[in-house]
Amino acid sequence: MTDVVPARRLCWRAPQPAIHTLDKNGKEIKTVGFDRFGFNSEVSLDVLRSLYLRAHYVLTASSSSEAAPKDEEGEEEAWHAKFSHGHTAYQSKSIYHPDIQSISYTTLSRFPPVKLLPPARRKRVLVTGGAGFVGSHLVDRLMLLGHEVTVVDNFFTGSKTTVSHWVGHPNFELVRHDVVEPFMIECDQIYHLACPASPPHYQFNAVKTIKTSFMGTLNMLGLAKRTKARFLISSTSEIYGDPEVHPQQEDYWGHVNPIGPRACYDEGKRVAETLTYGFHRQDGVDVRVARIFNTYGPRMNPFDGRVVSNFIVQALKGEDMTVYGDGKQTRSFQYIHDLIDGLIALMNSDETRPVNLGNGDEFTIQEFAELVREIVEKVQREDGVEARHVNIVYKPMPTDDPQKRRPDTTRAKESLGWQPRWTIRMGLEEMVRYYKAKMAEGSL
Numbered sequence: 001m002t003d004v005v006p007a008r009r010l011c012w013r014a015p016q017p018a019i020h021t022l023d024k025n026g027k028e029i030k031t032v033g034f035d036r037f038g039f040n041s042e043v044s045l046d047v048l049r050s051l052y053l054r055a056h057y058v059l060t061a062s063s064s065s066e067a068a069p070k071d072e073e074g075e076e077e078a079w080h081a082k083f084s085h086g087h088t089a090y091q092s093k094s095i096y097h098p099d100i101q102s103i104s105y106t107t108l109s110r111f112p113p114v115k116l117l118p119p120a121r122r123k124r125v126l127v128t129g130g131a132g133f134v135g136s137h138l139v140d141r142l143m144l145l146g147h148e149v150t151v152v153d154n155f156f157t158g159s160k161t162t163v164s165h166w167v168g169h170p171n172f173e174l175v176r177h178d179v180v181e182p183f184m185i186e187c188d189q190i191y192h193l194a195c196p197a198s199p200p201h202y203q204f205n206a207v208k209t210i211k212t213s214f215m216g217t218l219n220m221l222g223l224a225k226r227t228k229a230r231f232l233i234s235s236t237s238e239i240y241g242d243p244e245v246h247p248q249q250e251d252y253w254g255h256v257n258p259i260g261p262r263a264c265y266d267e268g269k270r271v272a273e274t275l276t277y278g279f280h281r282q283d284g285v286d287v288r289v290a291r292i293f294n295t296y297g298p299r300m301n302p303f304d305g306r307v308v309s310n311f312i313v314q315a316l317k318g319e320d321m322t323v324y325g326d327g328k329q330t331r332s333f334q335y336i337h338d339l340i341d342g343l344i345a346l347m348n349s350d351e352t353r354p355v356n357l358g359n360g361d362e363f364t365i366q367e368f369a370e371l372v373r374e375i376v377e378k379v380q381r382e383d384g385v386e387a388r389h390v391n392i393v394y395k396p397m398p399t400d401d402p403q404k405r406r407p408d409t410t411r412a413k414e415s416l417g418w419q420p421r422w423t424i425r426m427g428l429e430e431m432v433r434y435y436k437a438k439m440a441e442g443s444l
């Protein structure tokens with residue numbers, strides 16, 4: 001039996017106090033991004049939070065004995081404002097009516113204010129996979145910074161809801177398109193992120209994953225060549241496979257099983273990098289290669305089997321937390337805002353070599369499970385919810401799961417002046433609050 005508080009009771013608590021997020025040196029983080037390489041990527045953390053740290057829809061009163069307050073404007077506003085501190089004017093309202101099991105949407109009358117850039121500084125940016133977890137955070141940042149953003153996505157793992165708050169904005173376009181097919185648009189920068197990233201999704205159709213990695217990258221590089229756009233690909237630490245060196249530097253060639261169940265993704269990304277440097281050497285395409293290590297944050301699909309979301313959702317629901325293997329394998333986890341800072345810095349820098357973006361703080365999976373459990377209990381205590389102390393249980397390790405992975409980020413530090421700022425504790429706390437909001441709206 002679980003001790004999770006029923007959704008409606010959670011919904012109608014008073015708005016919470018502001019969340020204070022401290023960096024590694026104990027300084028409060030109020031903005032993300034920085035002004036570097038002639039590109040200022042700084043935006044307020046509160047404004048960003050107003051876009052993701054909230055439930056997607058409001059529940060109306062039903063006939064249940066746990067009746068929610070009446071659907072009065074003030075209370076609805078309070079619920080929407082719960083995590084977002086005064087930005088409700090920029091949020092669309094979606095209201096779920098349990099009695100008739102339907103949902104009503106309002107469109108936005110106003111969008112969050114975006115910077116007004118002079119045309120010479122306004123970039124036309126294409127983000128493939130922009131409706132996914134990483135892509136949607138990148139889109140939020142680029143939009144707030146005042147650029148023109150086009151998202152191309154086939155919605156295989158992404159969702160329109162992640163970017164719906166921008167639909168209709170004059171700087172924004174959303175195109176349903178599969179990158180396996182050619183696509184033509186005028187643009188200055190291409191962030192090529194389209195590819196499923198979690199094992200159950202990329203293994204669901206291995207052939208399609210390889211096609212996306214190879215043909216999708218080929219098409220987007222062709223576009224970069226035609227338009228002379230700068231091209232950045234989101235590669236991955238998986239190209240190092242089960243590494244024999246630790247931590248992994250960019251000049252390590254990797255140790256990948258070419259025929260295992262993960263190969264469609266690992267080898268797909270390796271050949272995508274090969275293509276990228278082929279176009280660079282042969283056709284002079286201006287390329288950037290980000291090798292991304294495990295990243296977590298709000299909007300991560302809670303059901304895609306990635307360890308962070310698994311642990312948090314299990315702990316929040318009061319279920320046992322599942323560790324695969326003996327829990328001694330290590331991982332490092334980077335918070336989404338650090339990754340977005342790194343991607344934007346890399347895109348605008350002169351660094352054409354591959355660059356690792358990840359957080360070097362290493363945890364065993366066992367330690368990590370214990371930390372998640374502790375933070376879930378802390379957040380529940382702060383919210384006045386009595387939570388069960390959940391157990392950690394062990395299951396056999398899946399095939400080819402790497403034992404150790406930790407980035408060497410010296411290159412990112414030297415070339416980009418980039419270092420992760422978010423501690424795992426701060427990131428996890430925000431994630432727990434995000435998933436709580438999802439549970440409160442009833443979508444988790």
Ligand SMILES: NC(=O)c1ccc[n+]([C@@H]2O[C@H](COP(=O)([O-])OP(=O)(O)OC[C@H]3O[C@@H](n4cnc5c(N)ncnc54)[C@H](O)[C@@H]3O)[C@@H](O)[C@H]2O)c1
Pocket residue numbers: 128129130131132133134135152153154155156157158159177178179180192193194195196197198212216234235236237291292293294295296
């Ligand atoms: N999240 C991580 O920890 C991580 C780590 C390493 C690398 N990456 C890379 O970052 C990128 C984004 O990852 P994510 O975590 O946001 O994953 P995600 O699954 O949330 O997002 C991927 C997006 O690409 C879209 N997509 C997939 N195939 C497509 C196709 N053929 N055409 C058009 N769109 C397509 C999906 O619908 C989704 O919106 C991926 O390239 C991934 O390999 C992510």
